[in-house]
Amino acid sequence: MFQGSMVALVTPMFPDGGVDHDALTRLIDFHCEQGTDAIVAVGTTGESATLDFDEHADLLRFIAKQVGGRVPLIAGTGANATKEAVDLTQQAKLAGADACLLVTPYYNKPTQEGLYLHHKTVAEAVDIPQILYNVPGRTAVDLLPDTVARLAALPNIVGIKEATGDIARTEEIIRLCPAEFAVYSGDDETAMACMLAGGKGVISVTANVAPAAMHALCQACLEGRADEAASINKPLEALHRDLFVEANPIPVKWALYEMGLMQEGIRLPLTFLSAQYHGIVRNALKQAELV
Numbered sequence: 001m002f003q004g005s006m007v008a009l010v011t012p013m014f015p016d017g018g019v020d021h022d023a024l025t026r027l028i029d030f031h032c033e034q035g036t037d038a039i040v041a042v043g044t045t046g047e048s049a050t051l052d053f054d055e056h057a058d059l060l061r062f063i064a065k066q067v068g069g070r071v072p073l074i075a076g077t078g079a080n081a082t083k084e085a086v087d088l089t090q091q092a093k094l095a096g097a098d099a100c101l102l103v104t105p106y107y108n109k110p111t112q113e114g115l116y117l118h119h120k121t122v123a124e125a126v127d128i129p130q131i132l133y134n135v136p137g138r139t140a141v142d143l144l145p146d147t148v149a150r151l152a153a154l155p156n157i158v159g160i161k162e163a164t165g166d167i168a169r170t171e172e173i174i175r176l177c178p179a180e181f182a183v184y185s186g187d188d189e190t191a192m193a194c195m196l197a198g199g200k201g202v203i204s205v206t207a208n209v210a211p212a213a214m215h216a217l218c219q220a221c222l223e224g225r226a227d228e229a230a231s232i233n234k235p236l237e238a239l240h241r242d243l244f245v246e247a248n249p250i251p252v253k254w255a256l257y258e259m260g261l262m263q264e265g266i267r268l269p270l271t272f273l274s275a276q277y278h279g280i281v282r283n284a285l286k287q288a289e290l291v
Contacts, residue, residue, distance in 0.1 A: 001158055001182070002038050005207050005215045006040050006207070007214075008208070009027065009031070009042075010253055011047050012261075012265060013262075017266070017267045020263060020265060023263065024062070024063070024066070027256075028067055029066075034211035034215070036215060038072040038073070038074055039072070041074070042059050042063070043076030044135070044248065047249065050269075050270070053087070056091075057091040064097060074097065074101050074203075077089040077100040080108050082105070082121050085102060089125070090125070090126050097128065099128060099158070103133040104139050105118055107139070109140055110141060115143055123151075123157050127156060130157050130158065131158060132151060135164075143160075145169065145173050152177040153178075159183065160173065161203045162186055162194075163186025167194060170194050170198070174198045182200040184202060185204075191204065195222060196221055196229070201222070202214070205244075205252050206239045209255050210290060217233055217236070239287075242277075243281070245281065250266065250270055251281050254272060254273035258281070
């Protein structure tokens with residue numbers, strides 16, 4: 001249903017932490033013009049953890065209006081409380097999102113049965129395509145392939161963003177799940193390998209700053225042009241690595257600021273990129289010929 005380069009969109013902010021709606025509109029237009037295949041809004045990279053419920057819902061409505069159907073919109077609606085995840089997913093559907101991305105409940109460390117029942121409850125409560133999101137490095141819980149396969153049997157659970165970077169894990173999920181169930185990379189460094197192994201795309205941080213190149217990389221991978229994909233990926237490798245020198249989205253927001261696309265805004269407890277990393281991220285942008 002969705003494939004290719006799907007940007008994990010940042011939420012531009014003013015220095016005081018308020019949302020910069022004008023910059024957000026410019027970024028959405030930028031992605032639609034540069035070939036981004038889908039916009040994933042208000043997820044981890046969009047600082048969902050520091051938005052309250054009303055802000056989250058308002059942002060989804062604003063982004064849906066600005067996207068205007070030009071590309072698919074996937075709304076981040078995960079939460080560590082099942083009721084909140086249901087409520088956010090309902091808000092995303094009302095806003096006009098094409099699908100939702102639901103991170104595994106973080107901090108409270110549910111069992112595999114708890115993870116299954118959480119996602120099953122949301123899927124049955126809201127009739128919208130839903131993509132699972134497994135990122136144990138942030139959540140302290142790992143959605144295992146057998147549990148993914150159980151969830152893939154539900155008709156509106158259509159894929160998973162697998163952010164472990166483990167290609168053997170990707171292959172196992174593809175083997176266990178129905179053919180129409182999509183596996184997306186959630187790790188830019190291994191996205192090319194994931195797609196060449198059968199993944200359908202990447203939900204990407206790098207795509208924030210290099211949308212055209214990430215689109216071209218995904219197209220080459222999905223069409224089996226491995227050598228061309230490697231050539232496209234080579235100048236992006238430093239970005240894949242160095243956009244994580246501090247916690248995401250700290251480095252990518254600084255990179256967008258360096259490119260003149262947004263102001264120096266981020267919300268506490270996150271802080272703007274430490275000065276010691278400015279040269280590293282700037283050099284990564286130069287290697288990709290973005291500055």
